[in-house]
Amino acid sequence: xxxxxxxxxxxxxxxxxxxxxxxxxxxxxxxxxxxxxxxxxxxxxxxxxxxxxxxxxxxxxxxxxxxxxxxxxxxxxxxxxxxxxxxxxxxxxxxxxxxxxxxxxxxxxxxxx
Amino acid sequence: xxxxxxxxxxxxxxxxxxxxxxxxxxxxxxxxxxxxxxxxxxxxxxxxxxxxxxxxxxxxxxxxxxxxxxxxxxxxxxxxxxxxxxxxxxxxxxxxxxxxxxxxxxxxxxxxxxxxxxxxxxxxxxxxxxxxxxxxxxxxxxxxxxxxxxx
Numbered sequence: 119x120x121x122x123x124x125x126x127x128x129x130x131x132x133x134x135x136x137x138x139x140x141x142x143x144x145x146x147x148x149x150x151x152x153x154x155x156x157x158x159x160x161x162x163x164x165x166x167x168x169x170x171x172x173x174x175x176x177x178x179x180x181x182x183x184x185x186x187x188x189x190x191x192x193x194x195x196x197x198x199x200x201x202x203x204x205x206x207x208x209x210x211x212x213x214x215x216x217x218x219x220x221x222x223x224x225x226x227x228x229x230x231x
Numbered sequence: 232x233x234x235x236x237x238x239x240x241x242x243x244x245x246x247x248x249x250x251x252x253x254x255x256x257x258x259x260x261x262x263x264x265x266x267x268x269x270x271x272x273x274x275x276x277x278x279x280x281x282x283x284x285x286x287x288x289x290x291x292x293x294x295x296x297x298x299x300x301x302x303x304x305x306x307x308x309x310x311x312x313x314x315x316x317x318x319x320x321x322x323x324x325x326x327x328x329x330x331x332x333x334x335x336x337x338x339x340x341x342x343x344x345x346x347x348x349x350x351x352x353x354x355x356x357x358x359x360x361x362x363x364x365x366x367x368x369x370x371x372x373x374x375x376x377x378x379x380x381x382x
Contacts, residue, residue: 170254209347
């Protein structure tokens with residue numbers, strides 16, 4: 119799992135490359151938490167390079183959603199493929215998370231691009 | 232003509248209950264069933280289900296202690312049967328465990344979606360669990376419909 123982060127104003131962008139499962143979930147969780155601790159308010163997660171995800175990934179996403187929204191921020195996902203979308207539909211996450219085709223569109227929505 | 236419906240094959244796999252073996256398990260099963268020439272969607276669904284069942288065995292069955300997880304995979308007339316087994320803690324209340332969003336480990340940020348995903352991605356599912364003795368998950372997926380494939 120390769121995790122790249124970028125920042126735009128008070129928005130943190132996380133790009134995941136690899137497979138998000140129980141084995142890599144803790145790594146992703148810790149990295150995003152560490153970055154959010156620096157004071158970023160909004161979070162955009164880019165799944166363009168994500169080759170696989172299971173319910174462990176849903177747990178990581180839901181956990182970050184709770185933290186970001188509790189702090190008054192917004193969270194958005196981008197580049198979500200059909201397979202990922204099925205997991206978001208099943209879990210009900212699709213109803214609470216904003217999804218955009220690309221990172222730039224997600225950033226425009228959080229008001230920083 | 233698609234001959235994959237006539238493939239009859241079987242494999243067994245046994246590995247230590249370590250999280251780094253989750254990706255090994257799903258890739259091994261995906262490689263084995265690829266002889267049926269499944270669609271990308273079917274392949275991803277099978278990988279996801281293997282990942283869910285193996286993760287359950289590691290986190291809940293063995294609670295991250297060392298144990299063995301076994302997988303049996305049978306291909307018969309276009310159908311895949313998978314059995315994923317552990318000799319771990321077992322599940323006290325199966326009905327509760329299979330409820331969407333139920334998790335016995337919320338502190339670990341588990342989503343509680345494992346069984347729901349297995350039910351949705353497979354055509355049949357059967358879970359047998361004995362507290363103190365282990366859990367056996369059997370799933371079936373119809374990868375090739377013989378009546379369709381014959382044309």
